[in-house]
Amino acid sequence: MLEVKDLHVTVEGKEILKGLSLTIQPGEVHAIMGPNGAGKSTLSAVIAGKDGYEVTSGTITFEGKDVLEMDIEERACAGLLLGFQYPVEIPGVKNIYLLKAALNAQRAARGEDEMPAPDFMKLVREKIKFMKMDSSFLQRAVNEGFSGGEKKRNEILQMLLLQPKLAMLDEIDSGLDIDAMKVVADGVNSLRDANRAILMVTHYQRLLDHIVPDVVHVLVDGRIVKTGGKELALELESRGYEWVLEESAA
C-alpha cells in the first residue's frame, strides 16, 4: 500500500535521507529502529508532508497515488496519519473541537456528510474510555498542559477516531509509564486489521513486546541497512547497532 523508492531528502542543504526504500503491505506492522539522528522522524515527516524538507529524488506512492503531489490535508484524508513524537499545544482550541473538525474534514473528503453531533459524542466517549482518559480532556485545549504521557494517549485517541489506513507512530512509547504503555499498545492493536498497516518508530523492544511487528528495519545514516522479522529487534536490543553497520559495510 505504501511504497518508498530510493528517497533522497535534504534539510537546509544537508542530505538526511540518502536513498531510502521501503514497502508496506496492508495488514502489516513495521518497526523502524536506528540510532539518534539517523533520519527516522524525517522519514515519517516527509511522508506526512511537513514543510522544510526537500525531496531531491525518489518517489513515495500510497495506494497507487503519488504522495509527493498531495497537500498535507489530502494525505491525511487519504488515510495517512502521523502520530507526533512531540505533539504541539494549541491554546484556546478545545480538544473535542479539533477531533470534530478533523473527522468531518476527512468525511467531507470522502463525500460524506458531517457526523451528527449525538453520534459523534457517542463515538468519542467510547474511544476516550478505551484510552482510559478522563472525559475532561475533551474540554481542555489541545495538548495544553498535558503531561508527556497524556499527549501520547491523545495522539492515539485521534487515531482511533480517524481510523487511518496507515498509522505512522513516531516514538509513541517515549514518556509512557508501564500502564500507559499497555493502554497505548491496546489502542494501536485495535487498529490492526487486514486492510490497515502501521509504521512505528521506536528505540525500545518494550513497545514491540506489546505491539508485535511483522517486519523490523534498521535505519542508519539515511538508509535502511537491514530488514528482518521481530527477532531482529531482540538482537538489536542485546547487541546494539555496531554489528549491523559492520555487516552492511562488508
Add this chain to the structure above:
Amino acid sequence: MASEEMEQLVRREYTQGFVTDIESDTMPPGLDENTIAFISKKKGEPEWMLEWRLKAYHQWLKMTSPSWAHLDYPPIDYQAISYYSAPKKDEDRPQSLDEVDPKLLETYEKLGIPLHERAALAGVAVDAVFDSVSVTTTFKDKLAEAGVIFCSISEAIRDYPELIKQYLGSVVPAADNYFAALNSAVFTDGSFVFVPEGVTCPMELSTYFRINAANTGQFERTLIICEKQAQVSYLEGCTAPQRDENQLHAAVVELVALEDAYIKYSTVQNWYPGDEDGKGGIYNFVTKRGDCRGDRSRISWTQVETGSAITWKYPSCVLRGRDSIGEFYSVAVTNGRQQADTGTKMIHIGEGTRSSIISKGISAGRSNQSYRGLVKIGPRAKGARNFTQCDSLLIGDQCGAHTFPYQEIGNSSATVEHEATTSKIGEDQLFYCQSRGISEEDAVSMIVNGFCKDVFQELPMEFAVEAEALLNVTLEGAVG
C-alpha cells in the same frame, strides 16, 4: 509553509463594499461657526447646546492633532470634509420598518443584518444609524415600560435637557483631546441610554453605524448612564461601503456608572480598511471612556476590531468609586496596510479598585499594530490591583506588533501585573492540524480563534458568533 503562501492566505477582498444610492441632504464641505450653527439648527437644538458646541470649537482651534501614536497618515484637511449629511425627509422619519426605504433595508440585507429578523429573534432593540440620523428605533415600548430611555442623542437633547446638561462632557470634556473637541463641536448623532436606579435593562441594546455619503465625516456621540444598581449591555457594530476617499470618523462615547451599576459595552468594528495599498479606508479616531463614579460600580469594554485604515482608540475606565471594577477585552486584527494604535487606560482613583486588561492583537499582511496601555494608580487608591495580559500573533513576516505598557504607580499598596507575549502563528500548529485532514484555511481560523478565545467569551452570545465569523472573513483568502 512559505511566507508568500501565508500572505496569500490572509489577503482578501472587502466583502461589504458597496454604496447605496440614497440622496443625501449634505452640507458643502468646510468648518466654521456657521457650519456649527447649521448643524445645531438642523437638529432643533436649544441655544445652550449651540453655545456648548461653539465653546468646543474654539478650544479645538487652539489644539493640534496628536502625533505620538504609532501611525502614519497624511494630514487631514478639515475644510474638505462635509459635516452634515442626512437621508432626505428628515421631518417625516419612518415610524416602523414598513416605512423604511426598501433600498436601505436592502443595504442591511447585504451587510448580513436582517434588521427585523435580528431584532425579533435576538430580542435586541435596534437604533440604526444610517449616515447621521437614526432611521428606526424598535422595542421602544418595552424599554419605556422598564423606564429605560434609549433614543438618539439629538432627541435626548430636545427631550431630556437636564440629563444632557448634567452628563454630556462630564466623562470626556470637550477639550480632552483634539478629536474629542472636534466631535463636541460638530457631532450629529449617536445614541443616548439612561437606565434608572435598580433597573436591569430588559434587553441588549444595539446600534449599527454606517458611513455612506461620499466625503462625509461622521461624528457620533454616545452617552450611557446607569443609575444606582442599574445594568445594561450595549452592542455597537459597524461596517461601511467601499470608496476611494479616506473618511474621518471621530466618535466620542461616554459611560457613567453610579453605585453598584454595571455597564457592558461591546463593539464589533468592521469598517472599510482600504484596498491592498491602504487607499480609501476609514480613519477611526475614537474617544471612549467610562466613569465608574459610584462605589462597587463596574464598566466592561469588549471590542473586536477588524476594519479601518487607521485606528486610534483607547477605551478607558476612570475608577473613582471605592471597589469599582474596570475591564478591557480586545481583539484587534490588522491586515493589508492597516494601522492600528489601540489599547486602554485604567485610572485608579478610589480605594480597592480593580482592573483587568486582556488584549489580543493579530497582525497579517503588511499591517502594523501597537498596543498602548496606561495603568495609573493614584495616591488614594489603596490596595488597587491591575492585571494586564497582552498577546500578539503575527501572520507572515512583513507585519509588525509593538507593545507600549505605561505604568504610573502612586500608591505602594497597589499590585500591578503585566504579561506580554508575541508569537508567530505556529507552523507546527498549522502542520499538526493539517496532518489531521483540516484545510490550511480552517486551521488558521481555528488557531486564531483559539488565540482570541479569552476575549470572545466576554462577548454576548450572538455577537460572539458574529465575531468569529468576521474573523474568518478577515483572515480568509485564497488558499492556492
